[in-house]
Amino acid sequence: MIAIDLGKTSCRLARYTDGRRAALAVGAGAVGLADAAGVALALAAIDAANAQLPDPGPVSAVVAGLAGLGQSGDSVNALRDGLISRFGTERVLLANDMAIAHAGALAGEPGVALVAGTGAVAMALAPDGRSHTVDGWGYLVGDDGSGHWIGRAGLRAALRAHDGRGEPTVLHELATARFGPLDTLPAVLHGSSSPGQAVAVFARDVAAAAEAGDAQAMAIWTDAGRELARTAAAALAALPGVDGALAGLGGLFQAGGLFTEAFDRELAVLAPGVKREEPRGDALDGAHLLFARPDLPHHRLTVRPGERARR
Template structure:
């Protein structure tokens, strides 16, 4: 069995774990706003690799929110990672792939994973796949952390300028963002604004539990968006296919999880909590063969292909 380094790369954080040693190393994440994304992702992974004192590995499996959009960029990233880690193979995929593999133990079905963004992959036994949403914070990721956090901040700004309802989110924003003065300008200028705004999602979820009407409406809308995303995936794969729910905001015992489950139950749809994380999914994939149901979704860089 090959020694594998799994990488789970999101906008909030990038995590590394080796199959040959205990422990996980995490560094700041990367978004597509940060210039040369391939170089930024590589720099973050190289930093974590050095910090974790990892031994060389045979294969690296990357599940990235910022997965390269073309084969040339993917090969460039693979070559950089291979040179740093000693790996002769680097598998590169969108993080929906590694999330799905972890959530459903590398079996067909639908995974809905919610963190800063939203990843929903519907996969048939044949390997035929469909991604639902996951279009990024500018165009989609409806119901995810940034989506919720940005609507929470927007509600605060509306209250401040007299257009919106009174909400306890204003007090929470004052604490979270070190005051309300020039809040919009400061958030537009902050380093990694997507991550910073998405962190406010937890304040919105907490306020909803406490009965704040504005926060409650945001969370209900988020749950509806996530339910619609999952339902589309299940209708495409088949109603009897397994549906796994996971991610930081959609774990068991969260208010968002509870409300999505209510909507699924009302529609007669079953689900299960995710079996494992995206990082676990990366390791699981890497310990197997490339000829699997995910094969069309993974770019494989090999050392010999670069010579």
């Protein structure tokens, strides 16, 4: 079977044979299905990733998790038809990318999965399939504590220092090195093909500044950990019947103590007794689990033609 994890940053596609991952391809992501050309761009990203793999022969099934799935019934129908024509199987299962991430992170069990990368979202899932999502509102109005949030906070600190409104910070020099003279920063960002991603990239510089001891950068990462702990705690409290299982995944958790120390401290206050665990698998493993186990509560989050995905 073919498992697909398509987000706005990357498209990951894996072939599973006899229950094991036999091949993996990684390519560029797509803007999201809400875009006017969302389906075409999603299929193009899948085609580019699939082209990296040798011909797999007959495909038994396709399970795909996609950012922005289900915002219109037409997109679900068109996407499903496109996958059928490409892979030659009627067994196509579509889900929101958060559903397969949750299934992989907790090996199909109930609990809370928190994804902290360019964006930020947590999902609680009860044994009976009830679910509740916290944040994931996008960088314009949400995704608190995310990579974009960190990058934006770093640029704001750089601009305050540039104006003389804020304390001196190495973020001023790092922003200039990445984007050029700060007087032209708005034009550079707004002229980017993906302004949100351009801002999020600066999170790497904020991390470097924090590791070097810059006080403002350190405070930004601490605040990010606290914000995401609040997101996780809200998800943990949302559904009766969800136990204390919490898995954290995404690029911010790979930043190590810079992020996790503040996150774990705040979580201990907000949700005593709950300990963050390492993900047991990734989103592609979650997609394979949905194929292999029709009993999973995550199947309530899959989408059929004409339906809308649940948040």
